[in-house]
Amino acid sequence: MRNFYGVIVVGGGHAGAEAASASARAGVRTLLITPDLSRIGQMSCNPAIGGVAKGVVAREVDALGGLMGQATDASRIQFRMLNRSKGPAVWGPRAQCDRALYPLAVRRVLERLELLDLFQDMVSDLIVDKGRVRGVRTPGGLVFGAETVVVTTGTFLRGRIHIGGEQGMDAGRAGEAPSLDLAEGLEGLGLEVARFKTGTPPRIDGRTVDFQKVERQDGDVSNYRFSAYAREPIPEQRPCWITWAGKDLKSVVLENLERSALYGGHISGQGPRYCPSIEDKIVRFPDAPRHQVFLEPEGLETTELYVNGLSTSLPPDVQLEIMRTIPGLEEVVMTKVGYAIEYDYFPPHQLRQTLELKQIEGLYFAGQINGTTGYEEAAGQGIVAGINAALKVRGEKSFVLGRDEAYLGVLIDDLVTKGVDEPYRLFTSRAEFRLLLRQDNAPRRLGLLAKNRGLLTLQQDEALRERLEEENRLLHWFRETNIEPARVEELLSDADSGALHQPVRASELLRRPRVDGRELLSAMGKSVQGQLAEEALIAVEVELKYEGYVRRERERAQRLREQAGFVLSEDLPYLEFLSLSHEAREKLAGVRPATLAQAARIPGVSPADLQNLILEVRRLKSSQGSTLAS
Amino acid sequence: MVRVSGPDAGVLLCRLASDLAEVPEPRRATLVKLQDPDDGSSLDRAVVTFYQGPASYTGENLVELTCHGGRLVPSLIADALMRAGGRQATPGEFTKRAYLRGKLDLVQVEAVADLVEARSRAMHRAALGHLERGLSRRITKLREGIVGLEAMLVHHIDFPEEDDPPVPVTRIVDEASWIIKEIAKMLRTAPEGQLLREGALTVLAGQPNVGKSSLYNALVGEERAIVTEEPGTTRDALEVAVQLGGFPFRLVDTAGLRDGGERIEQLGIEVARRYLDSADLVLLCVSAIDRLSVGELAFLSEATDSPVVLVETKIDLLAKRDVDYGGLGLPVDMREKLAGHLRVSAMTGEGLDQVKQLLPELVYSAVVSAKEEVPVLTRRRHALALEVALSEVSDFTEALADGLPAEVASTHLRAAATALEEILGVISVDDVLDAVFAEFCVGK
Structure with missing residues (x-):
């Protein structure tokens, strides 16, 4: 432990762990x-990583050198590729994931980093001087100096838990x-603050379930x-279980609705629409006959x-009572109660694309503090904030990913540009360039970027x-290999694809529906051996199979980048641009x-506002130019 | 009328109308005395109306001064306004401001230009429809339909484990086919819609002295084009703009060719070669009292890609000579090639009404049958964008049918939606908008 650091990360959740390891x-x-310290990398909600879009984010974090991929591999007790049929x-x-193994893996990787120190304490205040962060202070009066600070406090800022209709507890x-002092300290810096809520379900004793x-x-x-970089041994695998909440549950919920903190009027914060509480599901979808319930294993060593x-x-x-209406859970014993939690977040329009606060130099926010939800979203912001904090210390250009480069680019651009009105989660539909942002090509997309900036x-x-x-x-093989009709006769008829009459390139053949890359290779006497080759093949196959489409997306992305070439300086007097609508002026400012x-x-x-903006900026430039002439 | 737009429009008015203590109540016509702001001399008594932005044409504060007409009074008032702090509007500036304030979309802007320029009732009607958002609404609805298609696909991509099953592909294809039909229907009016802007090029061809000039004069004389003085109404001296049955035509006077020597000599038919290929319609005039000449028959069989209407002229002579119809000697197979067959007398006026009825039906059939329901595409820009949208949505359904994954196929939907968005408005860092507004030659 020292008195002064280049980067101090406050918080050890998914955002904090990634930020700290990235800067180290x-x-x-x-x-x-x-x-x-024993809760570094803890999974506070469901014991799972990834999913649609989120899984790609986990891969992106990994490609940038992060922990999440490796820790997931080391702790995963079930794996599914969602949307495999698509x-x-x-x-x-x-x-x-095993809830116990995941944080252990995170801790293990962190402790291998030579430049990283870990310290167990609260942070009660930030030291800020002349608009620049200088360090942090603990409740016991310890002071650590820093060039940059990354705050990743999750739901802890003025966190308030609600279980049932009482007042709730801090x-x-x-x-x-919760962190109360730090919340006050941050608000005291003149930052805008708001409240969100989220929730978590109860946990049960598996021995009391009728499987x-x-x-x-x-x-x-x-x-x-x-992880594309580390090869962790994969633990033993476990199943999940599916059951259904039906009309009995519905009537119990409705009978007790005013005892819910949500419906009893004790919660003011906005919650996520796509992760509704069971009360919300019953009230908002009264016609749904039943709702799916997944029973997910908490770990290998526990039921x-x-x-x-x-x-x-x-x-x-x-x-x-409601759980006992569910088939299989009639005799169930609860081990932990579910609860709703309200917490402070700082509306993220106050951030730059680097996640540094516009108002306070050297101060970065990442994770739920920015109004997001989800481990992957938190980790993704953490790694970008950590990288940028480190680059600032190194005196180098910032690291910003485009919307066409990564879901992380979409995530951060959405946050700082559009703001949030409910806890933000990624979806594929938030990305304009879905075809480019795939799980298979994360290493190619982001690995080289990270390597070139010295982040690996x-x-x-x-x-x-x-x-x-x-x-x-593999790309070379597919692009350069000519295939004789006789070699693939059987393969094509199996794929219900028209026979060849003359030799064609393998890449050409691969573009046909139902023609599989691995089979094509094997028809030509080549086998795919080992995990590395298998992973590479998937990436190459997608790239070639949908080449025309992928190219179109790239072209579209390029056009958008050209529009991005019209740079708006940070000090534009938006409020004076009277040709813009009032709303646009305020939003832009x-x-x-x-x-x-x-x-x-x-x-x-x-x-129309944008067109006016172009005119206003031009007018401003020409008037600045002519002041001297008068 | 003189109009002033801008934040200080009301202030400028007060500088000229000294009996106004303050800006008049919005949208109330007020009679005022207008005086020169410098020497106080009287200019006119005028009715002025103040519009408070954004509830005005431009979206800014706006003053309309209804003054006495003539040349001098309005220009005196305009001059006084400029000395009081205003400036002359650039061409199209009022509309440009309306667009930039979000009062009009790009289609409406174009409609204003078309309305000002309209030379036929049909064009006028189309432009007015666009100005009233007929086309914009249609395009907005199509765009919503396309976005909805994507939503159907994406829902199950983003929520694969939800309770609801995916939307069946058949339903998505059904929805897409509705959109395809709708766009195709709109595109049907596009070629004619563009003719509406310029008028259908209609060439009168025929041997000397068959009565082309009489027919031409009868058509031009009765339905004189609305702005014949203005240069550019027709492409050159041979053309005259007319409206027939409310639709615009450019009649080509081949009588003038005799000096130019462009007749197709070997056939003895007078027609400008340079017009023949681009003609939207050819009226081959033949004399009703003669049998078709070798030249006329040859012209009919060779002719052009353009539809040909055979017009028998001088039918008043038939009655005098008591000759039966059918004396032309028109072979049956040629009869089938004709777009129409009319009989007229420029002398008595008989048959002219049928010409005025048939010509619009032939050239503008899609517009005529579209009536009010389908907005007419009067601009190439709109048609091109809709063609892009149509082919993208068609490619989308084909891609789905080929078994391409939904997220791959849906790239076509995004391209289609973008094409439609571009019809309603473009954000351009360069000068696309200037080009749009440069069409305005008056200060509306």
Whole structure:
């Protein structure tokens, strides 16, 4: 432990762990400070990582050198590739994780980083001087100086837990104290603050579940790894279980509705629409005959199950009562109660694309503090904030990903440009360039970017090089190999595809529907051996199979980038641009977009406003130019 | 009328109307005395109306001064307004401001230009329809339909484990086919819609002295084009703009060719070669009292890609000579090639009404049958964008049918939606908008 660090990270959740490890990998002396070191990388809600879009984010974090992929591989006890039946561009890798193993893996990786120190304490205040952050202070009066600080406090800022209709209690998570001083300190810096709420369901004792009455769901048989760089041994696998909440549950919920904190009027914060509590589901979809409930294993060494689908703020006795209406859970014993939590967040339009606050130099926010939800969204912001904090210390250009480069680019641009009116979660539909942002091509998209900025370890560098070489070998083979009709006669008839009459390139053949890359290789006497080759093949196959479409997306992205070339300086007097609508002026002044393309994405800014903006900026330039002439 | 737009429009008015203590109540016509702001001399008594922005044409504060007409009074008032702090509007500036304030979309802006320029009732009607958002609403609805298609696909991509099953592909294809039909229907009016702007090029051809000039004069004389003095109404001296049955035509006077020597000599038919290929309609005039000549028959069989209407002239002579119809000697197979067959007498006026009825039906059939329901595409820009949208949505359904994954196929939907958005408005860093507004030659 030292007195002064390049980067101090406050908080050790998914955002904090990634931020700290990123800045340490980037070669900057880093301190991670958190109230309980044993809870670093804890999964506060469901024991799963990934999913549609989120899985791609986990892969992106990994490609940038982050922890999430490796920790998921080391702790995953079930794996499923969501959307497998759809096209590979929207495949969503998702893992159930052992709640105990995941944080252990995170801790293990963190402790291997030479430049990273860990310290257990609260942070009560930030030291800010002349608009620039200088360090942090603990309740016991310890002071750490820093060039940059990344705050990743999740739901802890003035966190307030609601279980049933009483007043609620102050807590950052169940059983953990909230950060009250820090919340006040941050508000005292003149930042705008708002409230969100989220919730978590009860956990149950697996020994009290009648497994005859629930449906078993096994994972894919697959050695899929989230990490392209590390090869963690994969633990033993476990099933999930599916059951249904029906009309009995509905009537119990309706009878007790006013005892719910949500419906009793005790919660003011806005919650996420797509992760509704069971009360919300019953009230908002009165005609739905039943709602799906997933029982997810909490870990290998425990029978405890997470009841996904029953997030609630009803009192404990009602939680138990509603669970016992569900087939298989008639005799169930609850191990932890579900609860709703309200917390402070700082509306993210106050941030730059680097996640540095516009108002306070050197101060970065990442994770739920910015109004997002989800481990992957938090980790993604954490790594980008950590990288940028480190680059600032190194005196280098910032690291900003475009919307066509990564879901992380979409995430951060959405946050700082559009703001949030409910806890923000990623979807594929938020991305304009879905076909480019795939789980399979994350290493190619982002690995080289990270390597070139010196963000990867030597071992990661080496793994990336091998991976890309393998991809290039395969790409070359498909593009340059001519295939004689006789070699693929059987393959084509099996694929219900027309026979060949003359030799064609393998890449050409691959573009046909139902023609599979691996089979094509094997028809030509080539086999795909080892996980590296398999992963590379998937990436190459998608790239070639949908080449025309992928190229179109790239062209479209390029056009958008040209619009982004119209740069808007940060000090434009938006409020004086009277030709713009009142709403647009206010929004633009709040967001201060970096480019015209970003301005176009701000809700409430119309095409007419944009056209006026162009005219105003030109007018401003010409008037500045002519002042001297007079 | 003189109009002033801008934040200080009301202030400018007060500088000229000294009996006004303050800006008059919005939208109330007020009679005022107008005086020169410098020497106080009287200019006129005028009715003025103040519109408070954004509830005005331009979206800014706006003053309308209804003054006495003539040349001098309005220009004196305009001059006084400029000395009081105003400036002359650039061409199209009022409409440009309305667009930039979000009062009009780009289609409406174009409609204003078309309305000002309209030379036929049909064009006038089309432009007015666009100005009243007929086309914009249609395009907005199509765009919503396309976005809805994508939503149907994407829902199950983003929520694969939800209780609801995916939307069946058949339903998505059904929805898409509705959109395809709708766009195709709109595009049907496009070629004619563009003719509405310029008028259908209609060439009168025929041997010397068959009565082309009489027919031509009868058509031109009765339905004289509305702005014949203005240069550019027709392409050159041979053309005259007319409206027949409310639809615009450009009649080509081939009688003038005799000096130019462009007749197709070997056939003995007078027709400007340079017009023949681009003609939207050819009226081959033949004398009703003669049999078709070798030249006329040859012209009919070779002719052009343009539809040909055979017009028998001088039918008044038939009655005198008591000759039966059918004496032309028109072969049956040629009869089928004709777009129409009319009989007229420029002398008595008989048959002219049928010409005025048939010509619009032939050239503008889609517009005529579209009536009010379908907005007419009068601009190439609109048609091109709709063609892009149509082919993208068609490619989308084909891609789905080929078994391409939904998220791959849906790239076509995004392209289609973008094409439609571009019809309603473009954000351009360069000078696309200036080009649009440059069409205005008056200060509306």
